[in-house]
Amino acid sequence: MPSLSNLSPEQLADLRSTLRDEYAALKARGLKLDMTRGKPASDQLDLAAEMLALPGNRDTTAEDGTDARNYGNLQGLPETRALFAPVLGAPPDQIVVANNSSLALMHDVLVYALLKGVPGGERPWSKQEPITILCPVPGYDRHFALCEGFGIRMIPVPMTGEGPDMAVVEEAVADPSVKGIWCVPQYSNPSGETYSDETVRRLAAMTTAAPDFRILWDNAYVVHHLADARPALLNILETCAGAGHADRPIVFASTSKVTLAGAGLALLAASPANVKWYLAQSGRRSIGPDKLNQLRHVRFLRDAAGIDAHMERHRALIAPKFAAVEEAFAARLDGWDVARWSRPLGGYFITLDVTDGTAAQVVRLAGEAGIALTPAGATHPYGQDPHDRTLRIAPTFPSLDAVRKAAEAVALCTLLAAAEAR
């Protein structure tokens, strides 16, 4: 198959006309498909159906003898912290279990840092403005929205396939206004890559001009495997502690995509000083979390093996959807030299890099044919992708059949936009 750049003007004109006909036929089908957000599908939520009956109205006493129905236990129940210790790579006393939404924890950590400062810092971040957070790109739009909402400057750092480009990071942190970096270290949103050992070691060891620098380690996809091959991620808390920077990382995770996206548990793990700091702030915000939900999770998931087994059930439901996207992209786009896409071993996304300058057009074409995609640019701070190249494909929510149709349509739009742009 010829690549687009090798076509004669006549061949290119023929191709455009064929693709336009195909696109017109696609539009005429009147599809209505949504590939915008990385949400679990209902059959995934059904996997946790049993949980809704737990812990049962006679099972409300926690291991420490407290009544889970009552106020208190701000840090979370001991048994819940023990359950997630292997997931977070931290001892239970360095873990906080909160209500649903780890994004809310990230929000609160930023607010507390801005208003109060963090251990090791002399003043609140807001008193040191302007401050900056490094944003590996492509990245998670809600991280960027938090920064933008609080007036925190963002510097994009390219991802390399092994995490952020560490030469860029090391140079940037020589500026004392740079206070942190967002990281989705395992099966990154959206590239799917996992940080290499070298990346983690350099993040832990680098000299930062800011003494109160924080790695915001959002390990949202830590147990979300799609394959038998499981890239190992170094333990950030131990690696930083070993490098003499124990207070540098704050680890986040949640069970949003393990049990119930709207009714899971949010998790935070950090050094003893950071945990103490976090609890001092959050203790003013709340008298304690929903511990019935914590017991519910302990009863349902039981232990690390229980979590693994549950995640295998998710994998059985969603891996075919990822495979359908891969097949549709390969069938339509292989050989044309107009796009590249990730083949993630885990997580919730596929990154589709289309021909430079055409991502917004692909989203528009797809939208007009009834396929909603995440807006072009969403993977970059301020919604600005300088190359207009990167699209985030979220295959989990629609049915398998819908995913296949949507991916075929996106591939057609990708090829059409590239052919039109030549």
Ligand code: PMP
């Ligand atoms: N972090 C990342 C990287 C995510 O992709 C998501 C969900 N899309 C979240 C956090 C949100 O997590 P939670 O439901 O725990 O707020």
